[in-house]
Amino acid sequence: MESYCLNKPLTKTSKITMKLKLLYSLLTTIVMITTVNAERSLFGFSSGGGMEGPFIYKVANGQVIGKVFDGDTGEPLIGATVRVQGLGSNHGTVTDNTGSYRLQGIPEGPQVLIFSFIGFETLTRNVEVEPNKSVTVNVRLDSGMEGMEEVTIVAFRKGQSRSINVQKEALNMKSVISYEQMERFPDLNIAESIKRVPGVVTEPARGEAESVMIRGLPSGMHTVTLNGQRMSATGDDRETDTRIIPTGMISSMEVIKSATADMDADATSGSINLITTRPVGDEVFVRGQIATGYNAMSGRPQWLSSLTYSKRVGKLDFVVSGNYQKDNRATEDIRHDWDVRDFGNGNQDVLAGLRPSLYETERIRASIGTQLDYSISERSSLYLRAVYNRFDEYELRNDARHGIDDGNFTAPGVSERARFEKVMREYNRITNLINLNFGGQNDIGKSTLDYNMGYSRGTFNVPLREYYAFRHSERPDYSYDISNRNFGEYQVTNDVNLNDPSKMGFRYYERRRDDIVDTDMFATINLRTPYNLGSGKGFFKVGAKAWRKTKDRDMLEQRWTSYSGTEPLTFENFFVPNSAGLIGGRYPIYGDIDWESGKRFFNQNESSFGLDVDRTRASSDPNNFSAVEDIYAAYAMTDLKFGNLNLNLGLRGEQVENFYSGNEVEFDSNGNYVRTIPVEADNIGYFNMFPMMNVRYEINKMTNLRFAYTETIVRPDFAALVPFRLINQDNEIITTGNPDLNPSNAQNIDVAFESYFQSVGFVSIGGFYKRFRNFIFNEVTMIQDPGSVYDGFMQVTPQNGDGASIVGVEIAWQQKLSFLPGILKDFGVYSNYTYAVSEANVSEPEFRTVTLPLQPKHIFNAALQFDKGGFSAQLSYNWRDTWLHEVGASTNLPSIEQNQEIFMDRFFQGFSQLDFNASQKITGNWNAFINLNNLTNSSHIHYFGRPIYPYRNSFHGWWGMMGLRFNL
Known part of the structure; x- marks a missing residue:
């Protein structure tokens, strides 16, 4: 890692110059990529059909979009796998935090979509893909636990399946716990609940977890986010006090252990991402x-x-x-x-x-x-x-x-x-x-x-x-x-x-x-x-x-x-x-x-x-x-x-x-x-x-x-x-x-x-x-x-x-x-x-x-x-x-x-x-x-x-x- 540490104070002029250069480079990059999306060229290659250069290939026009829901509750399923039958694992994706997916570059003609989610029945849907058009396919997956009569148990296992799917399909390494899993422990705040995650330990105060340490590092070395957005510190240091947040306010939490470039770089020991309850669509x-x-x-x-x-x-x-x-x-x-x-x-x-x-x-x-x-x-x-x-x-x-x-x-x-x-x-x-x-x-x-x-x-x-x-x-x-x-x-x-x-x-x-x-x-x-x-x-x-x-x-x-x-x-x-x-x-x-x-x-x-x-x-x-x-x-x-x-x-x-x-x-x-x-x-x-x-x-x-x-x-x-x-x-x-x-x-x-x-x-x-x-x-x-x-x-x-x-x-x-x-x-x-x-x-x-x-x-x-x-x-x-x-x-x-x-x-x-x-x-x-x-x-x-x-x-x-x- 290259590290440039300025040991002497920056002048006001140099500070402004550095900001302008950084902002200029950011705007230039965004404009360049946006131009590509308007069917202009990328790195000098045309957006026409076929391979237009030695490395970059055009994205085909066929597109399928939609959402995947829980068939019983109407909740969006996060991390569900969607793939096109017979086109290999590259033609697949997973649903995002709203249950939405987007498949691009799908060959025109009849295709079969396969929807899968751990703990749910796999579902197939036929779709006709046309060039330069987008097809919408929304589906509801049925639980694979319908033989069980115990509503409590089914709800718990569904919650587990949602968190496990997110963990399995994640780009980076993370541990995910659902609200239903947290209910299985007698923990009433986030700091207490998170100590159940691998590699996490808490420091108690008066019988209750106070500070959270991930992989043995002080609490100021991890970040805390709410739906991916940074939360402020709550003391004279850099720690966000998670014990003040009750478990009833979230639907799941993620302990992210390896960073990606779109995360803040001070997530050294990891990042705790708290996800609030999302809207469930047409259901109340x-x-x-x-x-x-x-x-x-x-x-x-x-x-x-x-x-x-x-x-x-x-x-x-x-x-x-x-x-x-x-x-x-x-x-x-x-x-x-x-x-x-x-x-x-x-x-x-x-x-x-x-x-x-x-x-x-x-x-x-x-x-x-x-x-x-x-x-x-x-x-x-x-x-x-x-x-x-x-x-x-x-x-x-x-x-x-x-x-x-x-x-x-x-x-x-x-x-x-x-x-x-x-x-x-x-x-x-x-x-x-x-x-x-x-x-x-x-x-x-x-x-x-x-x-x-x-x-x-x-x-x-x-x-x-x-x-x-x-x-x-x-x-x-x-x-x-x-x-x-x-x-x-x-x-x-x-x-x-x-x-x-x-x-x-x-x-x-x-x-x-x-x-x-x-x-x-x-x-x-x-x-x-x-x-x-x-x-x-x-x-x-x-x-x-x-x-x-x-x-x-x-x-x-x-x-x-x-x-x-x-x-x-x-x-x-x-x-x-x-x-x-x-x-x-x-x-x-x-x-x-x-x-x-x-x-x-x-x-x-x-x-x-x-x-x-x-x-x-x-x-x-x-x-x-x-x-x-x-x-x-x-x-x-x-x-x-x-x-x-x-x-x-x-x-x-x-x-x-x-x-x-x-x-x-x-x-x-x-x-x-x-x-x-x-x-x-x-x-x-x-x-x-x-x-x-x-x-x-x-x-x-x-x-x-x-x-x-x-x-x-x-x-x-x-x-x-x-x-x-x-x-x-x-x-x-x-x-x-x-x-x-x-x-x-x-x-x-x-x-x-x-x-x-x-x-x-x-x-x-x-x-x-x-x-x-x-x-x-x-x-x-x-x-x-x-x-x-x-x-x-x-x-x-x-x-x-x-x-x-x-x-x-x-x-x-x-x-x-x-x-x-x-x-x-x-x-x-x-x-x-x-x-x-x-x-x-x-x-x-x-x-x-x-x-x-x-x-x-x-x-x-x-x-x-x-x-x-x-x-x-x-x-x-x-x-x-x-x-x-x-x-x-x-x-x-x-x-x-x-x-x-x-x-x-x-x-x-x-x-x-x-x-x-x-x-x-x-x-x-x-x-x-x-x-x-x-x-x-x-x-x-x-x-x-x-x-x-x-x-x-x-x-x-x-x-x-x-x-x-x-x-x-």
Whole structure:
């Protein structure tokens, strides 16, 4: 891959010149191809009959167009195969996202069309093809499952067949899951559902999937699209938070693992394409569900409702969807801190601190979407799509913090005059995601032109984040036992009563506000032109995209550290008794806070509280920035079919220009605020060319061999480029930006073998390899500056590594076991396994090789399905291996490690989750269902360096839901 990185700022003149040259080349290409479609010459060859040059052959005039529908529901069938009998595999095509197909270059005279779709009966139609004319043939395919009486099962297998057909016929490598398949898992949002796909893993937060990683790469390395159009990021990085999107808002999702030239080049680990429900033609379509549930940890209910309605009015098709979820959760969490002390016989491990916490969380998801399709003619249409998703999370956190190392360690397991604190938080964060797309498709001669204008806006808003902290006025003596290192035990050995709120004096009140806005505006145009090459048939596709992304953050963090009122302020002022013990009663939390009373008191007496100005500037100013990224892209690609061989070759070029402003905050050696310096940078431009190749060889109609070679890019997060310095004094962590970060370039190789079954299912095995230059990772170093207030702090800085690579294998098997005897034929399997190894070179605090962060070595999914007499059930198991969570500094923790220095990298220990889902047909198209999640109450464990140094262990309990579904 050729990469031209401009290390010096572009001048305004050169920037404009580059844009004009790029736009001129795009327009020239489009005009040239369009001229061909008006029956003019291509590359100097006439459009007359026969071969007019050494390579390019004229496309014959005969044409057949039409649509393929599900004979029962009227839904368009995507990925159905249409071919002409007796003319070889080159005279065939597959239906697009609207169920439409177009066969060109068909010899005149009587022909037989063959329509096929996995899980449906094959259909033939006779047609008379005439020169210079187009014949329309619309068909409805009957399900091959009509012998089955169980409506629920038929619907599920039809959904599977649609997704499997799309996967089988795709130009590139992808995994496709239908809405019906997602219903078989008890997952209520996209992030939860997508973890069932081969090569995909999620990072949980409070018992629910949050970030999605494809093939072990960070979430910012994949793109998220809605019906093929880009969705905005929803935080201060490049990630689109898919957990905010309920599964009820889509009809299927694709995980695309090898890029094509018409895709954005930053889909390095892949792309998640969410497909909304499409209009179903003449049929009225109504689908919905209503349910309630229970969370065992919180003891509170859950609620769910969704509805989708579709209808045709004249030439206008429309779909309207809505979804509402309310989820009440709780998490019990214990954190350990570790250190070493010498008691006369060499260093020994000591328990530096314990922090039991209770999180009570309420999550509300609300979504609404609509799609309007207007048919101008059989091959020309316009569409308008609008989707709005809102995620509202409210959370209370209650910490009891035992600062054992704030005292004096007098003997192993003994600390005198330590500290005890209570820190409580009330938190509300709201994420909004809006997507608007307007576009259309038109035929120009024998070519097809499609175009789109889009707007996407993601916001992350924190209107409420308050902290109250209190510290015990007396210093407790502790004895502790770490024979069970995952659950350290403690006792207070003097007469200090930790449960006396009158002795808990005010330490600080903190308020944080945050507002992040990420906006994308883009326009795309694509032109697809068919051609013949010898005995092969294919198409050229050229296109361009102009895209502007803006991101702004406005953040304020204030802490008041003193109170000068006439009466002392203690925890007793707002105390609410709570004698519950966390994690099996091991850890009391010593009371709750009345937040309404606490906030009201602060608001009425704010003048009596002393604001820590230094900390406000240190925590707020570096987080505020504004960034603009302009991308101008053009591509050309061809898809050519020779017999059983399908070649997809393309080249994409992208010019990127960044503009950003931020703040650098200066402090003196004592940590006192000096000044805030605005920092601006612009015209940081770079240009890249990205070759793309996808090869598919059909061993037979049901078996594929695939190979792909692609080159992609990983762009640094906007915030990482700003030269900020953010000081977290509580956790003793300093985070800095790095304006010298370079994009990371990736070379990607994929291979796969796929075999599909007409009875709906498939087996596949594939391998992948990715190699990175300038891989970006967060480097953690220990600050050693004796005399400075920051001595011993950890500093986290994004860096370009020397290089990184990842190699892996993915195996999947999905099938109903109908070939087995007796009751066994009613079972089915859904399973996949991913094995991946990686390495990255880091240089601080010394040169060494580590695995890529967030990349587990093993991922395993298994589901056993049972379908009988209208009853359907599935037991699902998801497991992933330990991963490196964060690269850390080195330290000595010698009592277990025999005085060997180890690196304090933080790891997230492997865990599993067992879920259950069942449904029963009641009558007609009504079904009752039940979902049960995390039946074994699996916990999430982090540790430093080795499992013997646990950092935190979180428990979430089990939860479930039951309700009704209907499909009318």
